Amino acid sequence: MIVSLKVARLFCLAFLFLCLVLNLPLFSPDLRPGFWMAAAGSTSVSGSFPPKTRPLVIAIVPKSLDNPVFVDSMETAMSTAKELGVKLEWVAPFKVDPDLQVKIIEGLIWRKVDGIAISTSDPEKIRKVIDKAVEAGIKVATIDADCPESQRLFYCGTDNYKAGWACGEAMVKIVTERGLADKRLKTAILTGGIEAHNLNERIRGFKEAVAGKLDLEYVALLACDDDTTTGAKVVEAYIKEHPETDLFYFSGGWAFFGPTESMPLYQEWCNNGGIAVSMDTFYSVLQAAKKGFAQALVGQDFRKMGELTVKYLVDAINGLPVPMEYIDTGLELADESNFDLLLSQKKPWEMK
Amino acid sequence: MKLSKTVFTGFQNRLVNTFKLRSLRSKFMLSFVFLSTIPLVILAIFSYGVYHDILQQNIQSYTSEVIDRVDRNLEIYLSDLERILELRNDYYNLQFIKLSLAGDVEGNRKFIFRLWENLNNIRNFKTELRDVSITTIGGVTVGCYGVTHTDLAQNVLFQTLANRTAKDDSIAIWGPHPDWLGGPVFSVGKAIHGDYDNFLGMMSIDVDVELLERICGNIRLGKTGYIMLLDEENRIIYHPNRELIGKGIGALLGEASLADWQQDFTTKRRLGNQIVRVKTFAPANWKIIGLSNRFELATEMQKITGLSLTIILSTILVLTLMAVYFAHLLTNPLKELQQSMRHASEDLNTNVEIHTMDEIGELSETFNQMLARIRQLMKQSLQEQEKLRRAEMKALQEQIKPHFIYNTLDLIIGLLETNKNEDVINTVEALGAFFRTSLSQGQELITIREEAEHVRNYLYIQRRRHGDKYDYAIEIEERLLNKKTIKLILQPLVENAIYHGVRELETPGGLILIKGFLLEPANTICFQVIDNGAGMEPAKMEEINRCLRESGTGQRYFGLSNVNERIRLAFGPEYGLALSPTPGGGVTATIKLPVVEGKG
Known part of the structure; x- marks a missing residue:
């Protein structure tokens, strides 16, 4: 009985050894689970994934x-x-x-x-x-x-600087047309993230475009972290507190992605002569602009x-x-003259 | 029986010799300590065993309880996930899958955006959720982080669900495994089926293995015991020591120990003194393992032992002190009693001053009473001895009355003058014998023979003096002659019989008869001195008898009272002297004595 147990044990050991030898290729570095390494420390970048036989x-x-x-x-x-x-x-x-x-x-x-x-x-x-x-x-x-x-x-x-410059030029045009160019105008800016390079470039472009042409007093830089709901909310709250604001520059169209009914004070501010220029020419932004929420838009080609x-x-x-390091996808300018045309060409997101 | 008795006696002797148990106090103390300590030690030993068993059972049951709790927590968590996964048949999910499979990217924009929002909202329900996703059979996965591609062949969860029938609606668990961000997660998923029960994909939730840390991390089995989890390949998926996560359990507990870990609550005791309890978490086929350290049990037991020993030793110390105190309390009166008794043996005027209310107090009281009685008896004895000596002295003085001696000497002179030498010799011999018996070398008791001889000598001398005026006879039973009596009791009676009886007769013919016989029923010796003399007035006789009965009134009738008093002092008040008239005239004096055997 003991002898047979020993034989069985030896057989099992030999079988396991054979299995180990046969399965060694399966444990190539590419297939080795990285989880255990990750579990032991922080996420590792030394792990590999399947070889290049798969599609890119x-x-x-x-x-x-x-x-x-x-x-x-x-x-x-x-x-x-x-x-x-x-x-x-x-x-x-x-x-x-x-x-x-x-x-x-x-x-x-x-x-x-x-x-x-x-x-x-x-x-x-x-x-x-x-x-x-x-x-x-x-x-x-x-x-x-x-x-x-x-x-x-x-x-x-x-080219975000260019986009901001275009917004600035549009603002200069509208303000001049309304005969306010010689007035000192209180200007608020809505941006996404304070640290976002592209948005900061737009703001820089905007400011440099109006510099010398308009006398703007930048009274607020509002941030919404690219969130549509937050965008509308902070604008509405700001206008409530500061209805004396003259101009609004939107470095992105977040505030207008959602239903404009959520911004009655802003709408009232617009109706009272408030001037706004915004980035983006999405369908919802165009719709808002057509309602008077912005007088000019500068769009990107996403x-x-x-x-x-x-x-x-x-x-x-x-x-x-790659043809160039900086691939500019161009700008799309919109104002009251082409809002309807652009609306007819674009379609709503219909995501909610 | 005899052997055991011998052994017991030997043991007892050895005990007595070893501990020098010669005093009651040491015996009491040792007995008290033994009787108190032995049950205590037995109780301690018994309690130790019972406590050890209970402690071990408690450890096991606590471990089981903890494992059950972990099992229950995992199940609860899993059931929560299962409920979340019921959202898999949501309209947006199904539309996304259908459009994705159809390759309609534009049509899917509405659903994909909605799905991102929904899935992120679901993920935010629980902090441990890393991702919630929908994976189609086309390999497209939409989850909290966007859209990715999944290698379905490598995705065990997907394969498991894909290989199930549409009726099998249960969850599947995979992992732990690295998610697409590289973090360790385990995935729980449910299949999504189309209108015709066709498998469309799955909804899955990636749960951070931190959850296991949250469930098991705070659990401690004793000081060093812990819970760990193994996946179905017996790899450690949770261990308090993170370095061991991912390693095979064999390295920790030995491969052989895994063989019979298929049943719930298997308990093993390893060489490393760990008590291991295992339960399988059935939904994932994981093993929940509780490891408790038996050394802690030993440490606990050492504490208990130390505490028990301290208590026992303290108790023994307290008991010993109590034993000393109680022994002192109990034996001190005894010791006092002993000293008092020793003192009393030298001085009977001592009294024991112990006033306890117990037996020793009673004993002391009794002893005091005994001492008082002894003192009284001794005083009485001394008084009686004194009285007896005085009586004897007086009796002796009575015997040696000068005129009796002068008269006798005159008689002897007369006989010499008449040349009756023979009579002189006889008289002198009688007189000598008379005084010899009177003195009798100071002895109080003499034989009846000697007493009879004494009175015979006296009568011989008196009859020589008084001539033939009266006669005498002595009739004493032979068997009484060697019995003892106090001396000089017949002579005073004979003297009275002569001087107040027969000498008063006007004519010769007087007779003095001395009888001695044994009254059989009463076993009393009776002497009678009977005379037929002048007799006595009855009133006077009555008065004399009263005086004789009332001892101590012997100033009158001195001769009779002296005899009566001496008899009563020597033998008791039931004996003594009484007078009665002799029928036909005269007086009979009767003496009653106890039978006192003489020597030889």
């Missing part, structure tokens, strides 16, 4: 998921990716959160995607992780919001952003040259 995977990381401005970009990016035979992932924090955006990018690095395009919510925080991704051999681009001084391959999006970003990123992954 590129990821676009907008600032947040809840901002509908990126929906057009996502659509064209996905269509382009489908055409090019690559897999596109669209990943971001639900709301603007630079730290979480960094984590998400680190996850992509760990998974060793082939390319990443990022809409930078905070250049200071994102720059490091971009460099880390580049060092890991991933092609990295920026979309919509650039991250200067990083090792990103290219930026695809609006569809082109999605399309070109995927195209050039795939090119870069495939070793093809």
